[in-house]
Amino acid sequence: MSLTRLIAGHIRGHWRPYAASALMLSTIAILTVWIPRQVGHVVDALVAHRIAGWDLLRELGLLVLAGLVIYLLRVGWRLALYRTAYELGRQLRTRLYAQLTRQGPTFFHAQRTGDLMALATNDVDAIEMAAGEALLAAFDGSLTLMLVLAMMTLGIDWRLGLAALIPFPLMAYAFWRISNHVHVASADSLKRFSSLNQQVQDSLAGVRTVRALGLVGRSRAQFSELAQEAGTATFQAQRWEAMFEPAVGLSLTAATVIALGVGAWLVGTNVISIGQLTAFTMYLGQLIWPMFAAGWVLSLLERGRAAWSRLHPVLEAPPGLVDTGTRDVPAQADIAWDSIDFHYPGMSRPALRDIQLALAPGRTLGIVGATGSGKSTLLRLLLRQYEPNVGTVRVGGLAAPEIRLEALRRALAWVPQEPFLFSASVAENIALARPEATREQIMEMAELAAVHDDIAQLPQGYDTLVGERGVTLSGGQRQRVAIARALLAGAPVLLLDDALSAVDSGTETQILDHWRALRLRHPERSLVVVSHRLSAVMEADEVVVLREGRIVERGRHEDLLALGGWYASQWRYQQLEASLDAA
Numbered sequence: 001m002s003l004t005r006l007i008a009g010h011i012r013g014h015w016r017p018y019a020a021s022a023l024m025l026s027t028i029a030i031l032t033v034w035i036p037r038q039v040g041h042v043v044d045a046l047v048a049h050r051i052a053g054w055d056l057l058r059e060l061g062l063l064v065l066a067g068l069v070i071y072l073l074r075v076g077w078r079l080a081l082y083r084t085a086y087e088l089g090r091q092l093r094t095r096l097y098a099q100l101t102r103q104g105p106t107f108f109h110a111q112r113t114g115d116l117m118a119l120a121t122n123d124v125d126a127i128e129m130a131a132g133e134a135l136l137a138a139f140d141g142s143l144t145l146m147l148v149l150a151m152m153t154l155g156i157d158w159r160l161g162l163a164a165l166i167p168f169p170l171m172a173y174a175f176w177r178i179s180n181h182v183h184v185a186s187a188d189s190l191k192r193f194s195s196l197n198q199q200v201q202d203s204l205a206g207v208r209t210v211r212a213l214g215l216v217g218r219s220r221a222q223f224s225e226l227a228q229e230a231g232t233a234t235f236q237a238q239r240w241e242a243m244f245e246p247a248v249g250l251s252l253t254a255a256t257v258i259a260l261g262v263g264a265w266l267v268g269t270n271v272i273s274i275g276q277l278t279a280f281t282m283y284l285g286q287l288i289w290p291m292f293a294a295g296w297v298l299s300l301l302e303r304g305r306a307a308w309s310r311l312h313p314v315l316e317a318p319p320g321l322v323d324t325g326t327r328d329v330p331a332q333a334d335i336a337w338d339s340i341d342f343h344y345p346g347m348s349r350p351a352l353r354d355i356q357l358a359l360a361p362g363r364t365l366g367i368v369g370a371t372g373s374g375k376s377t378l379l380r381l382l383l384r385q386y387e388p389n390v391g392t393v394r395v396g397g398l399a400a401p402e403i404r405l406e407a408l409r410r411a412l413a414w415v416p417q418e419p420f421l422f423s424a425s426v427a428e429n430i431a432l433a434r435p436e437a438t439r440e441q442i443m444e445m446a447e448l449a450a451v452h453d454d455i456a457q458l459p460q461g462y463d464t465l466v467g468e469r470g471v472t473l474s475g476g477q478r479q480r481v482a483i484a485r486a487l488l489a490g491a492p493v494l495l496l497d498d499a500l501s502a503v504d505s506g507t508e509t510q511i512l513d514h515w516r517a518l519r520l521r522h523p524e525r526s527l528v529v530v531s532h533r534l535s536a537v538m539e540a541d542e543v544v545v546l547r548e549g550r551i552v553e554r555g556r557h558e559d560l561l562a563l564g565g566w567y568a569s570q571w572r573y574q575q576l577e578a579s580l581d582a583a
């Protein structure tokens with residue numbers, strides 16, 4: 001879809017404010033061209049000594065009244081129009097946000113956060129301007145131009161009109177050249193603003209790393225270079241935009257010189273009066289606005305087009321995952337990875353191969369293996385962040401794609417290794433999936449996640465702000481807050497994706513004991529534990545060991561010890577490490 005079609009569609013949907021603005025602008029244009037005519041009449045009457053006293057005052061009063069009405073209408077059209085242009089901005093931002101929530105990791109892998117933020121702010125602003133000011137200025141400018149030209153040629157003298165217009169084709173050519181440059185320069189400026197945004201985002205997110213590595217100087221230099229580039233690109237666009245004004249000025253000066261020359265001759269030969277020549281020069285002055293409007297409109301439209309060409313592909317990007325599911329998660333949510341093969345998009349090496357695995361309701365599955373062996377990928381397929389290339393993930397006997405995505409994800413309480421805490425209180429963070437939860441319920445889950453005592457130590461307890469603008473929690477505290485959040489969600493399946501990595505083994509045992517106690521109340525709930533520490537899976541009903549995407553060992557803890565493979569040697573190693581730590 002082009003920008004024109006987008007704007008045309010918007011106008012169709014909001015024709016009333018556009019029509020009201022157009023009506024007001026038309027009235028303004030008519031009054032504007034009436035003014036020189038009126039001045040011409042007054043001048044002629046003064047020259048002929050036909051007017052004085054109250055009559056003169058009345059004629060001048062009419063001019064003042066026209067000026068006042070023009071002023072009020074100018075305020076009126078802006079109010080009517082800006083509201084609807086902002087409405088387009090709101091719609092585009094909402095569409096962008098909805099699109100972002102539909103997308104999966106592949107999309108976000110390809111898009112830079114800074115770019116997406118720039119799209120939602122700068123680019124949408126540029127489109128808003130194109131659909132608002134630019135459109136109405138185009139309408140107003142063309143209408144004024146037509147009326148002024150009509151008054152100059154038909155109302156005064158067509159020869160004088162034609163002669164004065166000689167410089168204008170040259171100006172049109174200059175406009176065309178300038179607007180091409182504005183388009184290229186605007187696109188570049190928007191792109192560089194995105195890069196600057198990205199740098200700010202990266203620097204803020206990684207500020208501690210940058211400081212710790214002593215890279216502050218380099219980071220500043222990089223930022224200053226990007227800021228310089230963005231500034232230069234914006235200046236470049238402005239430089240071309242600034243050319244519009246001299247082009248208008250030159251053309252009008254040339255037109256005025258011609259008009260005065262030809263006009264003097266026409267007055268001398270009594271074809272037109274002095275009052276008409278006065279009106280004509282006033283009309284020439286009135287051509288300034290349509291000319292400026294043309295330059296302004298062209299530059300706004302070029303900015304809008306450049307912004308739309310960046311935003312449109314993102315809005316139209318096919319969702320990473322099509323949610324065609326219609327079913328809810330069955331009550332007995334057993335899970336199965338059925339003959340799964342999977343490789344990440346663009347990667348040749350498979351991340352999972354020939355996976356056959358099942359988890360009955362109320363059971364615990366442990367997934368272990370060396371780093372990069374595919375443990376988290378198993379969970380990502382279950383969460384439908386990616387689709388397997390071969391095989392099917394089943395939940396409650398249904399293929400995962402048959403289930404509504406939101407229902408599927410609500411049934412799986414996932415705690416990643418590095419959970420995200422929002423800028424809100426600890427209580428609100430825990431109650432994310434159940435905002436209606438009572439303080440007692442929140443506290444109960446925090447106790448189960450072994451984080452209640454930590455929260456009690458915070459300055460405002462459960463009301464302490466955490467996240468970006470609040471108190472900084474340790475990695476282990478964040479993990480436990482996220483576990484409390486997942487427990488409160490009350491989902492039938494809890495997925496701990498290395499979510500105990502930052503807590504000590506004593507706390508880990510405590511949390512897993514609490515889980516088992518909780519399961520006495522909810523015997524149908526299942527647990528999947530991905531862990532590097534084998535103590536986290538020793539009570540599991542089944543443990544699988546992954547190596548390079550394949551299941552290479554499986555069984556209960558004792559079976560795996562007896563097998564004498566990777567699990568057994570890793571267990572011995574971790575036991576030794578624990579006893580050394582204790583010593």
Ligand SMILES: Nc1ncnc2c1ncn2[C@@H]1O[C@H](COP(=O)(O)OP(=O)(O)OP(=O)(O)O)[C@@H](O)[C@H]1O
Pocket residue numbers: 105344345347351369370371372373374375376377378498
């Ligand atoms: N988004 C991705 N794109 C491409 N390859 C990926 C992606 N995510 C993971 N991989 C690769 O897939 C393989 C399995 O990754 P996965 O994250 O499942 O391993 P893991 O066993 O959970 O590792 P760890 O214990 O370090 O968390 C690895 O080789 C990894 O490099």
